[in-house]
Amino acid sequence: MIELGLSRIARLVQHSQLPWRAIHIAGTNGKGSITGYLSALLTAAGVRCGSFTSPHLIDRWDCITINERVIQESVFRRIEDEVKLRNKTLGIDATEFELLTATAFEIFSHEKVEIGIVEVGMGGRLDATNILSNVLVSIIAKIGYDHQAILGDTIEKIAREKAGIMKAGVPCVIDETNESRVREVLEAVAKDSQTPVNFIRPDTAKQALPDLAGVFQRLNAEPHQQANISCAITALQKALPQIRPNLSLTSLFQYISKTPRPGRLHELSLEPLIPRKDPVLLDGAHNAQSAGVLCSYVDRNLRKPGESVTWVVSASQGKDLPELFGCMIKPGDNVAVVEFGEVAGMPWVRSVETTNILSVVRAMPNFSRCEGFGRDIISGLKWANEISAGGPLVIAGSLYLVSDILRLLRESKPEVLQT
Numbered sequence: 001m002i003e004l005g006l007s008r009i010a011r012l013v014q015h016s017q018l019p020w021r022a023i024h025i026a027g028t029n030g031k032g033s034i035t036g037y038l039s040a041l042l043t044a045a046g047v048r049c050g051s052f053t054s055p056h057l058i059d060r061w062d063c064i065t066i067n068e069r070v071i072q073e074s075v076f077r078r079i080e081d082e083v084k085l086r087n088k089t090l091g092i093d094a095t096e097f098e099l100l101t102a103t104a105f106e107i108f109s110h111e112k113v114e115i116g117i118v119e120v121g122m123g124g125r126l127d128a129t130n131i132l133s134n135v136l137v138s139i140i141a142k143i144g145y146d147h148q149a150i151l152g153d154t155i156e157k158i159a160r161e162k163a164g165i166m167k168a169g170v171p172c173v174i175d176e177t178n179e180s181r182v183r184e185v186l187e188a189v190a191k192d193s194q195t196p197v198n199f200i201r202p203d204t205a206k207q208a209l210p211d212l213a214g215v216f217q218r219l220n221a222e223p224h225q226q227a228n229i230s231c232a233i234t235a236l237q238k239a240l241p242q243i244r245p246n247l248s249l250t251s252l253f254q255y256i257s258k259t260p261r262p263g264r265l266h267e268l269s270l271e272p273l274i275p276r277k278d279p280v281l282l283d284g285a286h287n288a289q290s291a292g293v294l295c296s297y298v299d300r301n302l303r304k305p306g307e308s309v310t311w312v313v314s315a316s317q318g319k320d321l322p323e324l325f326g327c328m329i330k331p332g333d334n335v336a337v338v339e340f341g342e343v344a345g346m347p348w349v350r351s352v353e354t355t356n357i358l359s360v361v362r363a364m365p366n367f368s369r370c371e372g373f374g375r376d377i378i379s380g381l382k383w384a385n386e387i388s389a390g391g392p393l394v395i396a397g398s399l400y401l402v403s404d405i406l407r408l409l410r411e412s413k414p415e416v417l418q419t
Contacts, residue, residue: 009094026164028162030175035261036260045252046244049114050107050113051116060345115243118132142227143182174198176201212230216229262402263402285396298394308391309334310384314337314340315352325361326364341400
């Protein structure tokens with residue numbers, strides 16, 4: 001169940017000491033990557049930091065890290081049990097996400113982190129994470145259409161909800177590649193809330209820090225990756241003087257990686273799940289904006305003249321399927337449709353049934369082959385690998401599908417996620 005509001009989380013954490021300071025990140029796309037960049041950079045700087053992202057990737061507790069390492073399951077479960085007992089004793093009736101948020105915050109305190117990097121779950125204004133008060137800097141990444149039934153049916157309404165994390169006197173870094181009407185809303189909210197804002201884009205970030213140009217070149221970074229890195233670096237410029245005043249920011253640039261989180265433009269081998277040595281591309285693109293980014297990447301880097309792309313796709317219920325898959329799937333492409341399984345701790349999340357996605361794909365012009373496999377993901381992967389004949393193979397449409405793929409891979413090859 002999704003039920004936004006701050007009253008329950010306020011009661012749930014009222015007895016919890018939060019001695020750490022926060023970096024708070026909102027947005028539709030990019031906030032997970034920005035969290036990943038910040039975690040890596042702060043860890044390299046010798047700052048004890050925690051990160052809290054959503055959704056989890058494989059295990060419920062892997063959304064919480066301390067200095068780039070997933071929190072121990074035993075610690076997570078012990079503190080989660082304490083939070084759940086408090087919830088029951090006080091009759092709060094907190095949501096699953098509120099319980100998880102309180103657990104993450106108390107783990108940060110237990111682990112004595114100096115900085116907690118906190119990704120908004122949904123929206124911002126009424127998201128449980130917005131209970132934070134000791135914020136060093138906030139970040140608003142790229143904003144697009146998602147969760148319209150809850151956040152609003154226009155981009156302006158969605159932007160206003162995201163802008164709700166702004167706080168008087170706390171600097172806010174904003175991705176300037178957002179469209180103009182989004183920027184106008186964010187500027188208005190910043191003025192009303194007396195929030196100092198910095199709009200940043202890659203070219204201005206490089207002007208301020210010329211060494212960033214070398215980072216972008218080293219990583220062969222895509223435009224959206226450059227924007228996310230620029231936001232993370234600018235936020236650190238605001239935060240570091242308060243926590244490590246003598247540290248050179250440019251000395252940390254070597255720790256910026258192209259893929260700060262698994263499942264985002266993530267190339268990996270799926271052996272032994274399928275007999276394919278060449279890597280496949282795994283991406284959690286799950287809305288029109290992120291799908292457009294993925295589509296551009298595939299067209300520039302994988303799609304060759306006269307060669308089709310083979311897709312393995314799934315989607316969460318409530319998504320606009322023609323919009324999500326319309327730019328990905330081109331004439332001549334092959335598509336395997338699967339369903340992801342139940343999501344631990346998020347019972348409201350459901351996969352779109354295979355037949356529904358098949359009907360959308362089959363309405364597209366000149367697709368090559370399309371087959372449905374339900375929850376038999378491995379059969380879908382094997383069919384896709386065979387039909388691709390060594391050509392590009394991309395898995396996309398849902399972060400929960402990414403999770404299922406990585407879980408299957410871990411079960412067959414545990415060392416795959418240890419890097």
